[in-house]
Amino acid sequence: xxxxxxxxxxxxxxxxxxxxxxxxxxxxxxxxxxxxxxxxxxxxxxxxxxxxxxxxxxxxxxxxxxxxxxxxxxxxxxxxxxxxxxxxxxxxxxxxxxxxxxxxxxxxxxxxxxxxxxxxxxxxxxxxxxxxxxxxxxxxxxxxxxxxxxxxxxxxxxxxxxxxxxxxxxxxxxxxxxxxxxxxxxxxxxxxxxxxxxxxxxxxxxxxxxxxxxxxxxxxxxxxxxxxxxxxxxxxxxxxxxxxxxxxxxxxxxxxxxxxxxxxxxxxxxxxxxxxxxxxxxxxxxxxxxxxxxxxxxxxxxxxxxxxxxxxxxxxxxxxxxxxxxxxxxxxxxxxxxxxxxxxxxxxxxxxxxxxxxxxxxxxxxxxxxxxxxxxxxxxxxxxxxxxxx
Ligand SMILES: NC(=O)c1ccc[n+]([C@@H]2O[C@H](COP(=O)([O-])OP(=O)(O)OC[C@H]3O[C@@H](n4cnc5c(N)ncnc54)[C@H](O)[C@@H]3O)[C@@H](O)[C@H]2O)c1
Numbered sequence: 001x002x003x004x005x006x007x008x009x010x011x012x013x014x015x016x017x018x019x020x021x022x023x024x025x026x027x028x029x030x031x032x033x034x035x036x037x038x039x040x041x042x043x044x045x046x047x048x049x050x051x052x053x054x055x056x057x058x059x060x061x062x063x064x065x066x067x068x069x070x071x072x073x074x075x076x077x078x079x080x081x082x083x084x085x086x087x088x089x090x091x092x093x094x095x096x097x098x099x100x101x102x103x104x105x106x107x108x109x110x111x112x113x114x115x116x117x118x119x120x121x122x123x124x125x126x127x128x129x130x131x132x133x134x135x136x137x138x139x140x141x142x143x144x145x146x147x148x149x150x151x152x153x154x155x156x157x158x159x160x161x162x163x164x165x166x167x168x169x170x171x172x173x174x175x176x177x178x179x180x181x182x183x184x185x186x187x188x189x190x191x192x193x194x195x196x197x198x199x200x201x202x203x204x205x206x207x208x209x210x211x212x213x214x215x216x217x218x219x220x221x222x223x224x225x226x227x228x229x230x231x232x233x234x235x236x237x238x239x240x241x242x243x244x245x246x247x248x249x250x251x252x253x254x255x256x257x258x259x260x261x262x263x264x265x266x267x268x269x270x271x272x273x274x275x276x277x278x279x280x281x282x283x284x285x286x287x288x289x290x291x292x293x294x295x296x297x298x299x300x301x302x303x304x305x306x307x308x309x310x311x312x313x314x315x316x317x318x319x320x321x322x323x324x325x326x327x328x329x330x331x332x333x334x335x336x337x338x339x340x341x342x343x344x345x346x347x348x349x350x351x352x353x354x355x356x357x358x359x360x361x362x363x364x365x366x367x368x369x370x371x372x373x374x375x376x377x378x379x380x381x382x383x384x385x386x387x388x389x390x
Pocket of ligand 1 (some may be wrong): 085
């Protein structure tokens with residue numbers, strides 16, 4: 001194996017920037033082998049692409065995704081395009097023998113996710129899904145605390161992901177178009193917290209017992225342009241074909257119960273990704289808006305010490321995940337560090353090393369997609385849905 005890992009990135013906007021930053025930073029903070037090389041970036045807007053490539057130090061750029069994905073020099077294809085585009089690019093890449101790192105949700109539909117997982121199972125390349133919140137040190141620590149058995153049996157998982165940018169003045173971006181996005185807040189936000197609950201508890205979600213899917217804003221202003229490159233409002237009105245909010249109740253494989261809420265209309269919240277876990281001997285709570293902290297309640301503490309403790313998860317010398325690669329204690333991390341940490345773990349797996357905490361592959365993300373589909377089925381059919389288990 002050479003010590004280079006040539007990356008071809010698809011997408012150059014929000015996640016395109018987050019991933020470009022991750023690939024360029026990872027070798028500066030972690031000792032990684034092979035070393036990622038920013039080889040080629042692909043997007044649709046040719047006019048903007050040259051500037052993007054220059055700003056982020058991509059050696060090459062093109063609008064021809066198929067040629068870039070299948071090129072001999074490409075080792076890993078990194079998919080940061082709208083959800084509907086994940087399937088084709090991932091399957092072409094896997095069939096060409098490449099490693100694939102794909103943004104979440106794995107796909108726009110369960111059918112697409114199944115096809116992608118089947119292609120992954122038949123291909124030599126490794127697969128990864130960018131559930132980046134697993135790589136926030138506080139979330140990784142929560143996973144370790146539960147895995148140590150310190151919480152005992154899990155009774156409750158309570159997860160909500162609250163944003164507020166989806167009001168009536170927000171135009172009909174691809175995120176509101178069902179044929180491109182698959183779903184709205186559900187695939188966008190519930191995907192993250194379903195993955196996080198599975199990751200932290202180590203349990204599977206076995207059923208959806210009831211769900212609500214709501215579209216509050218049915219019409220939005222149309223944009224000229226294509227997915228991710230919407231340039232201007234054109235004054236016409238189109239229909240939103242996705243949910244604005246989805247809430248559902250579930251059972252866990254260890255006998256506990258869980259609730260999930262995702263919305264783009266939680267006025268006052270910008271990115272409140274919150275998870276609380278209650279076990280028989282302790283509890284944990286996390287809120288991304290205070291991402292360097294993990295709340296921990298230990299039921300074995302007596303008297304005056306009993307109560308919630310806030311752990312500042314920045315102390316690498318004390319074993320806080322990823323923290324040792326970054327700054328001295330108390331110098332907090334931000335949103336982008338989760339992506340750099342994930343880039344570190346992707347490279348470690350490709351180099352036959354170990355990730356800091358488990359990384360989701362396509363098979364793992366397919367299970368999250370089954371949960372998402374069960375919630376939608378439950379909401380539409382008004383009945384509980386059992387979820388196929390891996
Ligand atoms: N992990 C996270 O926290 C997180 C956050 C935001 C978005 N996402 C996911 O990342 C993906 C991209 O979202 P985004 O917010 O970056 O979107 P975006 O609209 O900001 O950018 C989309 C990019 O994809 C390109 N594109 C569109 N269709 C394409 C196609 N068929 N082939 C090649 N390129 C194409 C566009 O040119 C643009 O560069 C989505 O799957 C989304 O769910 C994940």
